[in-house]
Amino acid sequence: MVGGCTGRPWGPLTPLRESCSTRTRTVCIVQKRDTRTMYAMKYMNKQVCIERDEVRNVFRELQIMQELEHTFLVNLWYSFQDEEDMFMVVDLLLGGDLRYHLQQSTRFQEEAVRLYLCELSLALDYLQQRHIIHRDIKPDNILLDEHGHAHITDFNIATVVKEGEQASSMAGTKPYMAPEMFRSYVEGAPRYSSAVDWWSLGVTAYELLRGWRPYEIHSSTTIDEILQILDTKSVHYSSCWSQEMASLLRKLLCLKPKNRWASLARVQGSPLLADVNWEAVLQKKVTPSFLPNKGQLNCDPTFELEEMILEAKPLHKKKKRLAKSKMREGSKESSHSQENEHLQEFLENVRQEFIVFNRDKKCKGAPASEDAERDDAVASPPADGAGSPPDDPEAGTRKNGCGSVCHVVSKRT
Structure with a gap:
């Protein structure tokens, strides 16, 4: 043609x-x-x-x-x-991105988000092993296939760091960027690691469950304002969520990267995911509870x-x-x-x-x-x-x- x-x-x-x-x-x-x-x-x-x-x-x-x-x-x-x-x-992938589904007023149940956390953690671990920091994990960059499985897309601001080194440049989407990225930009140090992607995963999971993000941060919010929000505001975890879900989100949304859960091993040790058959997840043998509508176009x-x-x-x-x-x-x-x-x-x-x-x-x-x-x-x-x-x-x-x-x-x- x-x-x-x-x-x-x-x-x-x-x-x-x-x-x-x-x-x-x-x-x-x-x-x-x-x-x-x-x-x-x-x-x-x-x-x-x-x-x-x-x-x-x-x-x-x-x-x-x-x-x-x-x-x-x-x-x-x-x-x-x-x-x-x-x-x-x-x-x-014909199931649409998670942003689209949020805009359709979809409120994801814990069961769906639990599987997304498993699937995306496996993907982040794969990237981590290759020293790749995605830097833009958010609902817009998570696509569902027609069966409802989650996939990470859009690597145009991702970076590769040498083993033992860290990144320093400012990249990402503000509401999903980890605190250390802003501090690195303002203070010049310390740098940041792939732990920033796990923070973004936490923000994304929170938003899927609640319909809004844990912090009131937008693209127009200045970096100084963002740092003030992060230092003074606390995250509210819904009483409707299980203690296990809230606990895992707290670990992912830990402000200090050294205390944050930022590895597959840590996430697998969570009580929320204790009974997960990870090999079955990797082979897509776990059926997602949220199934995209096959009878409509899953995009705007x-x-x-x-x-x-x-x-x-x-x-x-x-x-x-x-x-x-x-x-x-x-x-x-x-x-x-x-x-x-x-x-x-x-x-x-x-x-x-x-x-x-x-x-x-x-x-x-x-x-x-x-x-x-x-x-x-x-x-x-x-x-x-x-x-x-x-x-x-x-x-x-x-x-x-x-x-x-x-x-x-x-x-x-």
Whole structure:
């Protein structure tokens, strides 16, 4: 359907339907033709990412995700590019994110949250073993599959720290960020560890149970105000909750990281989870008590129709658009402005540095080949980098290639 930068069609991936879009990312449902497996495909406009200084985050996410594969993560399967966009093909989860369900006035029962705590703790332990700090655990970044199992997504502000070291940069969504992240920013020390993700897990679990967060912190709240709130306000634990649930949340929401429960072993020792069959959880043999509605779209469709009609560069017209663009470039090459030359330079850098990935080849142990268009990219994990908290929703072989493996089914965010 779409021509790649080599002029060849994508090959095995087909579009079905279109849904939603963020500021820089659009998501399609795609299907791999040989296996009929469905995936989600994110595509990000290169020029928009350059203008918003988000290319580094995209590359960081790709570098991290190509090294990961876990039952309770949204796993990367393929990445490729063309002249306009960068593409990431990931697991398709149709149950919606937990933010959506909260906005639908869903109040999760303890049984549901208990299983989420188990599944997400296994995922955080997997990341912890690989020295990865996600830094943005929140309902928006937890997706449910159609059976109701929880998965962590969105690694674009995650960081990898060397063994024995800690992170220091400011990154996350304010209401879910641990106290030590703010203190590190204000005081310059101490740094923080993966314990921040366990704090965020505690905030998320609390919100799922109660419908609001343990502290009145918003994206507009200043850091000084946040520190004052954390130092002066105490968390109220509902009398409707079991003592075991309240006890575990207190351990996760401990202000001092050295006293916080921040490991799978500690969580497994909780009375709330004492009788859990962890192997059964890992194999998804424990049935979730909350089942997403299969008869409806589990995302907000408010802007979907407008996006489908008004999108300036719709995916299904890309092949024709790119051909016209090349003709214009050939006839107007001498008239490029200095600004456009700079943009073209940036775009060329993105093209050269983009990380192409194919998990099928990685799983088969196929060696890298300079002649193959979709060889696995080899890239070392990124070190901790500076970053600012995103808005609260209120809430190395690197090759240029785009022979994809799926066809587009639908578009959503």
